[in-house]
Amino acid sequence: MKALIVDDEKHVRKTVLKLVDWEAFGFQTVLEAEDGSEAVALIQEHQPQLVITDMMMPMKSGIELMEWMEQNAVDCKKIVISGFNDFEFVRHTVKFGGIDYLLKPIDRKQLHDAVNKAVLSWKETNRERLQYQEKNIEVNEMRPMYRDKLLSRLLSDAAAGNAPAPGESYMREFPQLIGIRSCRVAVLDLNTLQQPIRDKYAASLDLLFFSLLNICSDFLQPAGRGIAFRNWNRPFEIVILLWDEPDTAPDWLRKIANGIERTLQSTVEFGLSTSGSVLSELHKSYTQASDALGKRNLLESGQRIHEYNPSSPWRIGTIRFGKHEEKIRLAVRSGNPDQIRHVLGEWFQAIGEMNHISMEQLKMWWDEFNAARAGWVEEFFLGYDGAQPQPTENRPFIVPLDASGRLSLPLLQQVFADSLIELSKMFVSMQTLSSNPMREIARYIEAHYTQDITLQDISARFHLNREYISRKFKSEFQETLIDYVNRIRVEKAKILLLNPHLRMTQIAQMIGYHDEKYFSRVFKKLTQMTPNDFRKEKMLKDGE
Numbered sequence: 001m002k003a004l005i006v007d008d009e010k011h012v013r014k015t016v017l018k019l020v021d022w023e024a025f026g027f028q029t030v031l032e033a034e035d036g037s038e039a040v041a042l043i044q045e046h047q048p049q050l051v052i053t054d055m056m057m058p059m060k061s062g063i064e065l066m067e068w069m070e071q072n073a074v075d076c077k078k079i080v081i082s083g084f085n086d087f088e089f090v091r092h093t094v095k096f097g098g099i100d101y102l103l104k105p106i107d108r109k110q111l112h113d114a115v116n117k118a119v120l121s122w123k124e125t126n127r128e129r130l131q132y133q134e135k136n137i138e139v140n141e142m143r144p145m146y147r148d149k150l151l152s153r154l155l156s157d158a159a160a161g162n163a164p165a166p167g168e169s170y171m172r173e174f175p176q177l178i179g180i181r182s183c184r185v186a187v188l189d190l191n192t193l194q195q196p197i198r199d200k201y202a203a204s205l206d207l208l209f210f211s212l213l214n215i216c217s218d219f220l221q222p223a224g225r226g227i228a229f230r231n232w233n234r235p236f237e238i239v240i241l242l243w244d245e246p247d248t249a250p251d252w253l254r255k256i257a258n259g260i261e262r263t264l265q266s267t268v269e270f271g272l273s274t275s276g277s278v279l280s281e282l283h284k285s286y287t288q289a290s291d292a293l294g295k296r297n298l299l300e301s302g303q304r305i306h307e308y309n310p311s312s313p314w315r316i317g318t319i320r321f322g323k324h325e326e327k328i329r330l331a332v333r334s335g336n337p338d339q340i341r342h343v344l345g346e347w348f349q350a351i352g353e354m355n356h357i358s359m360e361q362l363k364m365w366w367d368e369f370n371a372a373r374a375g376w377v378e379e380f381f382l383g384y385d386g387a388q389p390q391p392t393e394n395r396p397f398i399v400p401l402d403a404s405g406r407l408s409l410p411l412l413q414q415v416f417a418d419s420l421i422e423l424s425k426m427f428v429s430m431q432t433l434s435s436n437p438m439r440e441i442a443r444y445i446e447a448h449y450t451q452d453i454t455l456q457d458i459s460a461r462f463h464l465n466r467e468y469i470s471r472k473f474k475s476e477f478q479e480t481l482i483d484y485v486n487r488i489r490v491e492k493a494k495i496l497l498l499n500p501h502l503r504m505t506q507i508a509q510m511i512g513y514h515d516e517k518y519f520s521r522v523f524k525k526l527t528q529m530t531p532n533d534f535r536k537e538k539m540l541k542d543g544e
Contacts, residue, residue: 001025001026001049002028002029002046002048003027003030003050003051004050005033006038007034007053008035009054012054016106017030025116029046031046035059035060037059040060043073047076049119051073053066054080055082066080067096070097080093081103085103099117100114144213147229148229151241152229152230155239156233158282159283159286177278180277182244182276183275184249184274184276185289187293188270189237189269190205190209194266194267194405195401197265219256219259225242225252228241246275250272257270257304267304269304269405270306271288271289271292271293272306274307274308288308295358295360297356297358298407299356299357317354317356325368325372329372331420340424344417344420345413362412376423380423400412437472438473441458442473442476442477445484452512453485455469455470485512486526489522490522492511493531494527497534497535
């Protein structure tokens with residue numbers, strides 16, 4: 001910190017200089033001035049935190065100095081030292097924010113206390129100023145997010161059929177929307193960016209959004225032709241509202257696309273709606289833009305603007321993942337990566353003959369794939385101890401594009417292959433840990449006891465000889481496989497019999513028997529009582 005002593009008498013300045021332990025208070029520099037005019041020059045140059053001034057001085061008095069400081073050095077603290085016990089001097093000291101008014105001769109303790117008070121006051125003022133600055137910075141950083149979320153809410157409200165009222169917060173924030181005659185909506189999906197850009201910003205998606213929105217705003221805001229915002233209802237989407245002169249909307253999007261390509265070295269694609277009212281037809285326009293982007297042909301390159309056309313023959317292809325699902329499941333279970341790649345290649349050979357693949361088509365395949373994979377996870381791992389791999393339904397689907405911006409089928413095939421090979425390796429590893437096929441069969445029975453389970457089914461599923469299974473299973477568990485199935489079912493039946501509202505027929509079907517009489521015979525053989533007797537006995541015990 002810096003201090004300035006202002007007095008036309010040199011010995012007074014030296015006395016003040018000696019009476020204060022400046023270093024203890026945190027002052028590194030103490031300046032001196034003979035009058036108010038010199039003090040003004042020093043204050044402008046050094047910006048001290050404390051000024052100790054006399055009142056009666058030539059050129060510019062202490063009152064004039066403090067009055068000047070009130071306008072030009074607001075944060076600087078003031079202490080007055082005067083030889084006059086004058087009310088007007090005291091009044092002006094208070095008026096201009098003086099910390100204290102001390103009389104000459106100077107008392108060391110009074111001066112010490114005044115300086116201490118001034119330092120504490122300055123630190124508090126500085127702390128408040130820094131907090132205010134930090135708050136302003138935080139507000140400025142949050143403002144774009146706030147505006148984006150307001151406009152995202154406008155979209156969701158429009159989807160719910162709620163028209164914005166004049167008093168709504170987004171109408172106060174964006175009053176220009178009220179006077180718009182017509183508007184076209186454009187959608188930019190970050191998944192249309194090429195892989196190197198997605199990889200570069202993988203750890204900082206917010207920075208990528210910031211860069212893209214800045215480019216959009218650089219074109220739209222100066223011309224007052226629209227606004228771009230991050231759609232918080234969708235994780236990878238930017239929405240652009242382009243108002244008035246609807247015929248020029250594609251030109252503005254081309255300018256933005258060229259700007260993005262120059263800045264990020266990546267091409268982008270937009271879906272563009274027809275013209276409509278921003279307030280009453282916003283949801284319709286947004287849906288059109290999303291459809292135009294989602295149904296574009298990913299096998300074509302060069303077209304950056306996809307305008308909605310209701311007469312276009314949009315359709316999903318007839319090739320389904322389900323047709324190849326069983327072959328792929330068996331390949332995964334085999335644990336052979338080459339076999340997995342081979343059966344996937346058969347599916348992709350059929351895909352390669354298609355002349356139109358849309359984003360909707362890809363998402364359908366991705367959803368089918370993940371549903372199947374989730375089922376395989378349950379089938380392969382249920383009953384194993386330890387952690388189980390998680391299905392991939394929640395993984396975002398990223399469109400694999402080649403250098404020209406077209407869908408790369410080899411890269412897409414590799415995405416599926418990597419996921420399946422990972423699952424297969426986990427299955428093989430789990431089998432290795434288990435190391436006992438009979439235990440694996442027992443776990444399968446415990447998980448599927450409600451189904452029809454035969455030795456033939458078990459043999460086909462686990463690729464083991466039936467005679468081998470019969471011999472090894474009985475050796476491992478001291479009972480036959482069928483007896484093991486029946487015992488599991490009877491144990492489950494005992495629990496269900498505690499419910500008096502369930503009929504015997506229902507219980508038999510719930511544990512895998514289609515014949516109630518056969519269920520009763522099996523139950524009696526294993527428990528030496530009928531299911532009815534077991535229920536009555538349990539109810540009597542509970543009644544006691």
